Amino acid sequence: MFPGVVPAPFSMVKLGPDVESGTTDAYSGYLPAGQIWGFSMMHESGTGGAPKYGVVSQMPAVGTVPSPLVDLGQNRSVDDTAEVGYYRSSLANDVNVELAATEHAAMYQYSFPSGNSSSVVVDVSHVLPSFRGRGWGQGYAGGKFSVSGSSYKGQGIYNNGWNLAPDWTIYFCGHFDQPAVSAKTFTGNDTTLYTYGNGTVTNGTYRQGGVFTFDSTNVTSRVGVSFISPAQACDNVATEIPEGTTLETLVSRAQDRWNEQVFSKVTTTESNITVLRQLYSYLYGMMLIPSNTTNENPLWESAEPSYSDIFTMWDLFRCSTSLMHVLQPSAYEEQIRSLIDIWRHEGWLPDARSSDYTGRTQGGSNADNVLADAYVKGVRGLVNWQDGYSAMKTDAEVVPPNNFDPIANDSSTKEGRGALPDWKEYGYITPRFSRAVSRAVEYSANDFGLYQVASGLNIADDAAKYLNRSRNWRNHWNPAQTSFNTSGFVVPRYANGSFDYPYDPTQCGGCYWSDPYYEDTPWSYSFNAHHDIYHLISLSGGPTGFVQRLETFFEPGLYSNNSAYGSTLFNPGNEPAFTTPYLFNYVGRQDLSVKHSRSAAKAYYNAGNSGLPGNSDAGAMQTWLLWNMIGLYPMTGQDFFLIGSPWFERLEIQLGTNKSLIVTSTGGDADTAYYVQSLTVNGKPWDRAWVTWEEVFADGGRMDFVLGSEPMRWANGTLPPSPASGDTPSGYQ
Structure with missing residues (x-):
């Protein structure tokens, strides 16, 4: 199951943590134990086979980040907490991460410890890996990443996964709401992606992204995504999470939508x-x-x-x-x-x-x-x-x-x-x-x-x-x-x-x-x-x-x-x-x-x-x-x-x-x-053990049961239809 932020039924954005144990597939990104190595915007929920998505990721780090190609994963200091429309992780490096979202955009709210600079790594090449050995792991096929002040945009091209997909593209457009003291892009061919006590994950994929460093302990990021273009990703974030929107507003909006549309x-x-x-x-x-x-x-x-x-x-x-x-x-x-x-x-x-x-x-x-x-x-x-x-x-x-x-x-x-x-x-x-x-x-x-x-x-x-x-x-x-x-x-x-x-x-x-x-x-x-x-x-x-x-x-x-x-x-x-x-x-x-x-x-x-x-x-x-x-x-x-x-x-x-x-x-x-x-x-x-769509759903209906502790042979009327069998037989009660 995906426990992260799903801001509305059937939302395209599903924002949450990606956890690595080094040996176990995290189908929805989440595992109860292991290191968080990114918070990404797209996931599936409840699926097996192999992980899918885990793309458009950010990962906070304390201090500067000399090499974003190394393992930046962090254990959690306490269990994650979640409710409809909201997710929070407290990392071992004393960074707290709070998440909220809309259908095509996401908000990351970071609280860093004082005494150091604060960094966020945007890893375009981040995908959920598979350890099953069936050839269903996802790949990063390249992309684009550009920085302008405290904003960025670009695209990532990915492939494979359980459905054996060829190359597909997601576009993104992100803004940090605080000025960055440093904003750098990175590229690399790192064959050793992430190393854990139980082993090393390798695939030799070309990697790229950016590192943003701030002198503030509180940093907020807004990111839009689109399958169409960077411009549409930028329009999505501007429309759905305009500058000045609070995380509390997004959480409240998500809960209202789930209450109204589902619960x-x-x-x-x-x-x-x-x-x-x-x-x-x-x-x-x-x-x-x-x-x-x-x-x-x-x-x-x-x-x-x-x-x-x-x-x-x-x-x-x-x-x-x-x-x-x-x-x-x-x-x-x-x-x-x-x-x-x-x-x-x-x-x-x-x-x-x-x-x-x-x-x-x-x-x-x-x-x-x-x-x-x-x-x-x-x-x-x-x-x-x-x-x-x-x-x-x-x-x-x-x-x-x-x-x-x-x-x-x-x-x-x-x-x-x-x-x-x-x-x-x-x-x-x-x-x-x-x-x-x-x-x-x-x-x-x-x-x-x-x-x-x-x-x-x-x-x-x-x-x-x-x-x-x-x-x-x-x-x-x-x-x-x-x-x-x-x-x-x-x-x-x-x-x-x-x-x-x-x-x-x-x-x-x-x-x-x-x-x-x-x-x-x-x-x-x-x-x-x-x-x-x-x-x-x-x-x-x-x-x-x-x-x-x-x-x-x-x-x-x-x-x-x-x-x-x-x-x-x-x-x-x-x-x-x-x-x-x-x-x-x-x-x-x-x-x-x-x-x-x-x-x-x-x-x-x-x-x-x-x-x-x-x-x-x-x-x-x-x-x-x-x-x-x-x-x-x-x-x-x-x-x-x-x-x-x-x-x-x-x-x-x-x-x-x-x-x-x-x-x-x-x-x-x-x-x-x-x-x-x-x-x-x-x-x-009623003496039938079945009802039709027309009887109870088409225009509404009512079913009033009397229940008890002893089995009762009450359904002695017409048996349910079985169209391919011909006429319903008699004497089957």
């Missing part, structure tokens, strides 16, 4: 401070990225919005983008329009994007799922859905050029569906393609998304085609494969039609780029045909067999290789298992959905600094718990939500002008009495 949209009668901390910090965490780069797109001129730092649709499509739609409908529509505009100008929808460059695609073309979800839930506005569907169809029909990614060089990891040749020829994906099985499951969901949009646009032939293709996950199902007294799993399949058999469904190789499954096991992926659940239930031996399969998945002590998660087959720390606790709703066992989703929420989440079961993944983990708190769970690409159990006696979500969803509960207890006894929706008694 005030969700209100509750809850008084438990721990639960409130989770609720509001998770709302905050899910809206740090993507970054709104509207009017800051250097690649093309467009009237459309622009968003970058999408990391990644693979992480976000299951439950994050749907919650963004609920909580930030205007920004969500802009994000959809931005995705389509990227396709217009680059030919492909991105699964991930950073520094205005698409990459990587971990599995399917999952922007298709996001667009389909927006379409079926009525997002229209200024979205051009003809173009949106054409973008989705590109993913479904055109093989992207291979970018020869060293970690998986069989097909494109940049965009589109690299394994499309097998998908179209066989209806499944052979092991000649990496991540073959997990890709096949995701391609099926992607094609279901095309079916949904084609149906809405009355393109009947396409709708029939893609509905049929959405069932291709079935071609990976081997009914003879067994595990823990359960039969049938999605497994690798060869071109001659044979399965890789036997295949241990508890194993996924390295579970990474070159393996048959990505970041989870066959057990988990075998539950992931969320648009075709009733066929999966039939393959699993009907409702009784499906319940047994699900219960086995959550049985503690069963799987010793997963000890971090209570020795279960269920891995709450990765997205492929996000939906699985709620699948009991499809067989009339809503009580078991509540049991296992609440158990996961309480066991793996807390309000502390280890309060998530895995990487935040750009807020994905936060949104899973937020849905759990609300008492609903989205089925992406479909217009309904599975019902869980709410945490609060009253929760109200503002949905727009004079619209809200109100969720209440009586008789509940957070630890023991959370089973649904009965439910009314919009004042009517």
Whole structure:
């Protein structure tokens, strides 16, 4: 997570400390231990893979700085402190650093010890390094830096990172509000960048920047950034942080914006401070990225919005983008329009994007799922859905050029569906393609998304085609494969039609780029045909067999290789298992959905600094718990939500002008009495374990739960839809 200053939801500037331990990747710049070696203006939050950004940096130093190429890192004398819109570090050299920002500019406020001159090093070549040895470290490719009195401007050119980006440029314009007694530029080719007790970081990158020295103990700096030009960077700082602006003003402004745009949209009668901390910090965490780069797109001129730092649709499509739609409908529509505009100008929808460059695609073309979800839930506005569907169809029909990614060089990891040749020829994906099985499951969901949009646009032939293709996950199902007294799993399949058999469904190789499954096991992926659940239930031996399969998945002590998660087959720390606790709703066992989703929420989440079961993944983990708190769970690409159990006696979500969803509960207890006894929706008694978008979100709604300590089979009405399975079967309660 990024703990620094994010002055508004989706802000381009994210200002905070960069910490080095010498061995550990600081994905967001921050580490709890190690030396601070700069305070930079751009970061991502909650991401893994490798660090990105850490650019446009300043670092204070006591006295003069004879050689800015040496290690200037400092330990912290006390723990850093932070609140919304504000960050403070106290360094071991007695320099205090306070930070505040706006969307395109930053303020650094330094307090130096008396008795020495005070210096600030502006390091244009500063980037966050990677120690993983995968070739994902960032590079500095050169730039410009000029000084005029106590001001500076220039540009830095950077490349690589997790998305393997080619050269990209950020421009900057900075002012110190005190006169400098000395202002010098520096350049150098220092192959030993930073040395620590545990080793040395080297890359031989050309370095440049400037050193400003003052005779004051209090120094303030204002810096603007832009992807467009130094002039626009200067305009950004002049407009957003004019001379004379106080740090307190910026902090207050940031807190007002977060309160107005995010926190005030969700209100509750809850008084438990721990639960409130989770609720509001998770709302905050899910809206740090993507970054709104509207009017800051250097690649093309467009009237459309622009968003970058999408990391990644693979992480976000299951439950994050749907919650963004609920909580930030205007920004969500802009994000959809931005995705389509990227396709217009680059030919492909991105699964991930950073520094205005698409990459990587971990599995399917999952922007298709996001667009389909927006379409079926009525997002229209200024979205051009003809173009949106054409973008989705590109993913479904055109093989992207291979970018020869060293970690998986069989097909494109940049965009589109690299394994499309097998998908179209066989209806499944052979092991000649990496991540073959997990890709096949995701391609099926992607094609279901095309079916949904084609149906809405009355393109009947396409709708029939893609509905049929959405069932291709079935071609990976081997009914003879067994595990823990359960039969049938999605497994690798060869071109001659044979399965890789036997295949241990508890194993996924390295579970990474070159393996048959990505970041989870066959057990988990075998539950992931969320648009075709009733066929999966039939393959699993009907409702009784499906319940047994699900219960086995959550049985503690069963799987010793997963000890971090209570020795279960269920891995709450990765997205492929996000939906699985709620699948009991499809067989009339809503009580078991509540049991296992609440158990996961309480066991793996807390309000502390280890309060998530895995990487935040750009807020994905936060949104899973937020849905759990609300008492609903989205089925992406479909217009309904599975019902869980709410945490609060009253929760109200503002949905727009004079619209809200109100969720209440009586008789509940957070630890023991959370089973649904009965439910009314919009004042009517309810016997379904699902509600539609139209019923509770489109124009607002109300859900009133009665909770208790004993499981109750209250949901005996119509089962949730499963469009690819045909008619909803009877007798599954």
